[in-house]
Amino acid sequence: MMFRTPTRRLVLGGGLATAAATLWHPRAALAQQAATLQLSWLHSVQFGGSYIALQNGYWRDAGLDVSLLQGGPNAPVEPPVVAGTALIGISAADYTAAAVTQGAPFRIIGVAMQKNPFAIASLPGNPVNAPADLVGKRIGMALANMPVLEALCAINGVDVAGIEVVPTQYDAAPLVQGQVDCLLCWATDLPVAMEIQGVESVTMLLADHGYAVHSQTYIATEDSLANRRAELVALMAGEARGWAEYQADPAAAAQLTVEMFPDAGLDLPTQLLQAERQLPLMFSDLTAAEGFGWFTDATVAANVETLALLGKPVTPDLWDRSILEEVHG
Amino acid sequence: MDRREGLARDITLEGVAKIFGTQGRLVEAVAPTDLVLKAGTTTALVGPSGCGKSTLLRLIAGLDLPTEGRITIGAETPAEMRGRAGLAVAFQDPALLPWRTVAGNVALGRSLARMPRDAAAVAELIRLVGLEGFEDRRPAELSGGMRQRAAIARALAGLPELLLLDEPFGAVDELTRDRLNAELPPLWEARGATAVLVTHSISEAVRLSDRILVMTPRPARIAADITVTLPRGEARDPASEAFRKTCAQVLAALREHQLPDSIAAQ
């Protein structure tokens, strides 16, 4: 499974860059080990903790030269991790489970979002406050997410046949335009977009109704776990420190995100609101007690149960806490 | 004086025939023909439209291969002769390259014949065909007759030993045609080049050639072989009694082979 970027130009460019770095900063270039963290989406405060770690040199101090590779609509996380271009990828338990079923040798080594961010967003005039309210409503969602809706209904004893599913692209327009009554989306993006546009909305977090699927999980290959442990530990330790700072001051993280990526088209109010909204998803009594990214046998068991409902049966072996134990130990 | 002077040789056709086949339907275009065209002479092929004259010309040029028989020019095949740029064709369709100017098209005749650039020679040819002042025009800006003249100039530019002219003056107006008939032949005759000319005009055939072959319609067959005994060049006077007699002879040969009057009358 060892795979290196094959283009000669890149190798050459990398070599030149390293040589240049050695000339200018002889000490900094010494022991710097390159590692890539593949993000799951475009740059935003969603990855604020990582930006703090990069900005404050938490990785550099540990001898790690980390580059953050952003995702996008056509940039799945799993291939670069399998190929070895990225050391760690940010995925979610359900996507990881699917990839493992397809033969990818992944392990989940940390969980950034303790509560799954999936939510049902609706307008206050016709709200969805509980799964039972879904009956008789039109829900806009990607058909690919049908298993999510089915799992939610199964957990809460709602007849999924009573809900009208309208396939939509991932944006809030269909809800605002009245084409649907509610949307299946992340609590941290479309509701935030609507609020910024002055549209009030109601969100019902699936995680509050029994849907237990770890999200924004850190994945690495079994090969990396065996052979690149020190780098994994250093990378996760930096993440933990960065996210701890994020928790202390989410507004500063939002500010940093906007400054760090001037070309991303980010605006501060949106980032501030999003930073605020994702706090309760990432930090819980469990992380307060054990540290960032932690998971227990109990939370894993709950995940295994929900994943089975999603048609993605996995065993608890998918989770590997050894890296976190070294980080927080 | 000229690099190709005196190189011309007899053209020999031995049992040459051409049959076109299109999906089981065979058309005999040229019946088996034996013929010798003497070096340094000009021969005219006359006959009704579509009788196979042009096909015969293409066979001599080696652009098409005969179904039977063989053609030699001296000791060479047409292909070998083309290989050293020994022949030139002025096509019925002038086939000028639309992106080149008149001068550029004429110069192409030299460069295709692997001869060095010579602007003065090109200019002289353009003057001779009466296109002076049109050197920088594109073919699209010219009339049909002017295009044909440019194509003739191009064919002459390479100083060929064998010149094949396929209805070269078909679209040229009567006055210009008369002048070209007088001025152009010396260009190749003086060098001792051989020429074969396809034409519809009896008087043009008599005016230009040493020998006239009257062809029957499909398949092309030589119906009459008339030697023109008139003096060459300026001395050949179209108003003379002998000229008119030769014309009448050719017309009679055409009529004899039941040709439509419309063609024969030309």
Added chain:
Amino acid sequence: MPAAPLFGRRLTRGLWVLLILLCWEGLARLSASAFVIAAPSQILHYSATHADLLWRAFLTTLWAAARGFFWGNLAGVTLALVAVLLPRSERLLSTLALLVFCLPLVATGPILRVLYGPGDGPQVTLAALAVYYTTFLPVLVGLRAVPQGWRDLVRSYGRGGLTLLREVRLPAALPYAVAGLQIAAPAAFLGAMVGEFTGAERGLGVLTVRAMRALDLPATWSIAVIAAGASVAAFSTIGALGRRLDLAPPEVLLAAPVARARNRWEGPAHAALATLAVLMLWQGTMDAFGLPPFFAKRPGDVWDYLVTDAAARARLWDALAETLSMAVPGYLCGLAAGAGLAMLLVLAPRLSAATLPLAIALRSVPIVATAPLIVWALGRGGAGTVTVVAMMIFFPTLVACRHGLARTPRAVLDVFAVYAASPLRRLLGAQLAAMLPAFFASARMAIPAAILAVTTAEWLATGRGIGALMATVASTSDYNMLWSAITLIGLAAVLAHALVFALERWVLARTNPEQLIR
């Protein structure tokens, strides 16, 4: 006094533009709560306040598009040259070129990202992939469309293929190349934008994704306007360059298909050869780059998967059927609209000044930006997707058909003029037949365009059909299904091409037999 009418015309045109802008503004204001249309004033405001950001993003995308444009066209021209110099390879090359052009972005994007790592490699490559086919075809036609007389001329001097190439084929192909480059310019921009979806750090494509998610209409529309403006500018610049070089526009944009098979085994033999070549290329490329089989499935994997999994076959089949139910009507509508407008412009030439720029603009707005907008506007039913497909096809068809109509021989038109025939009579009696070869050529070229349009619309907007299926399975790592879908799409494209080709021969044999002779 020519100045006064000229000024008057400009004034009228200015007034029209103003009127359109006012209508647009009013419509946008009225429908503000629906979040569909951004008003011109909002677009202006957004562009002004974010000028810096937009300018940087624009330059990034433009730079990637420009390099993709260069490499893609170089590849297209080289392929065409090879096909002409080695005529036996032409059919194989054409099939391979079509297949590679049909590779869905969903599949190529992630692979390119893994191959290149960070940077703009994928954007440049996808831009190149988006243009090479539309250059390959016209240049091939231009190189081949050499009258017999020109060949004879070169042959009569005993000169060979190289002289023919230098003196005749290349100059003859130049106008065709310019026409191809004109079409390529907007496509390169689109390719670069879609390439940015693979995790690029900056560019207009990145901004589009974010703006659409954030329900930021002024931003979405500003980007669409910028992309359209850049494309129209590139289109006109290349056209002007062609006129500057004093190139007569090509007589036919795309010409006659290759002669028919010599015997009945030739067709199947070619198909078998092409299949073999595709399979070897597929397996070979993946092996050469050492792509992990987790996401880079080989032909054998796809075969095993499709043979063993009946449920997968059914799922794939349903998705394809759904996609075809959108793509086919869209394809036919686009062709009909293009040919129809071309004919209308012949009947009423005054309209062309107003409609042509609009048509170019419509074609130039990247489908990435338009697809969601159209689907928003027309709803999630069939209408939206059908319209997206039709729009992609409409413009090239219009251009090709106009070229074809202009090719009607002058003498034939004069005959109709002598009898004072009505324009309609002239159109039906003379011009229609002259248009058909160009129409069919664009119908063939429209097949990959239709596939690109329908899968992109499904992926970004409607969430149905094979486009959405590919996006879904890519996100859930079901790469067996992804590559099966790719195979099926490629197969569908080749079959559709063969079908149109056969129809073309059948019709042209009756209306334009001269087109079928090589």
